[in-house]
Amino acid sequence: MSSPQIQSLDRLILALDYPTQSTALPAVEALNGLIYWVKVGLELYLAEGRSVVDSLLQRKLNIFLDLKLHDIPNTVAGAVRSVSGLGVGLLTLHASGGPQMLEAAANAAAKIPGAPKLLAVTVLTSMDRSQLAATGVTRTPAEQVALLGKMAIDAGVDGLVCSGEEIALLRETIGDEPLLIVPGIRPATSEVGDQRRVVTPASAIRSGASRLVVGRPITQAPDPAAAVRSILDEIDSALPALQR
Numbered sequence: 001m002s003s004p005q006i007q008s009l010d011r012l013i014l015a016l017d018y019p020t021q022s023t024a025l026p027a028v029e030a031l032n033g034l035i036y037w038v039k040v041g042l043e044l045y046l047a048e049g050r051s052v053v054d055s056l057l058q059r060k061l062n063i064f065l066d067l068k069l070h071d072i073p074n075t076v077a078g079a080v081r082s083v084s085g086l087g088v089g090l091l092t093l094h095a096s097g098g099p100q101m102l103e104a105a106a107n108a109a110a111k112i113p114g115a116p117k118l119l120a121v122t123v124l125t126s127m128d129r130s131q132l133a134a135t136g137v138t139r140t141p142a143e144q145v146a147l148l149g150k151m152a153i154d155a156g157v158d159g160l161v162c163s164g165e166e167i168a169l170l171r172e173t174i175g176d177e178p179l180l181i182v183p184g185i186r187p188a189t190s191e192v193g194d195q196r197r198v199v200t201p202a203s204a205i206r207s208g209a210s211r212l213v214v215g216r217p218i219t220q221a222p223d224p225a226a227a228v229r230s231i232l233d234e235i236d237s238a239l240p241a242l243q244r
């Protein structure tokens, strides 16, 4: 295996789905030099709050805070202001909160130097057509992602969270600039688990993903460092030659 290239390191986000700092930090330390970005989600943030963010920043990691905000516009704008002092690079909110909520969040972030980039979650990668129908949405996941994605970008967010299946479709409508952050990534040999719309790392990169979010295929692998190296190699080989 070759040594990881900076371009592929910047394309991978490790999902730190752990219950405590004392379990998450050793996992990160074991991958020292192989990971530039980590994602702190609800499980870890609700348990540890700002302290885990500070610990990860001390280790010179870039942080994606995946709080998936979803509330009335005034409340979400306030939450964006509260998060803006933390030093995280990316923050999520649900596109289904609607254009007014997204605009209020984008306006709040625009007024704060160093605020995180805002990513609207379109349709969770754990949802397939029948799960979506159970919520009253009769469109296919791809149609719903296209609708919510365009609406969210028009409302002023910096990017979207989508599955690998919708990247090409979204790039056709929103262009190359917005960030497309893609969870539901499964290397060919990994278990799918609760995810429904999954693609391999290479497929997501070739379709135009900005960054990939990977959790269990790394954290539950028998050798997490080897799993990361293999994903980085796959990313590297899928990147256009000029970006390697």
Ligand SMILES: O=c1ccn([C@@H]2O[C@H](COP(=O)(O)O)[C@@H](O)[C@H]2O)c(=O)[nH]1
Pocket (backbone or CB within 6 Å): 015, 016, 017, 039, 041, 121, 123, 124, 125, 126, 161, 162, 183, 184, 185, 195, 213, 214, 215, 216, 217
């Ligand atoms: O649509 C979404 C939005 C967020 N996620 C998050 O990504 C990781 C994926 O973890 P895996 O273990 O690789 O499945 C997880 O933290 C989710 O909360 C998502 O999966 N889908």
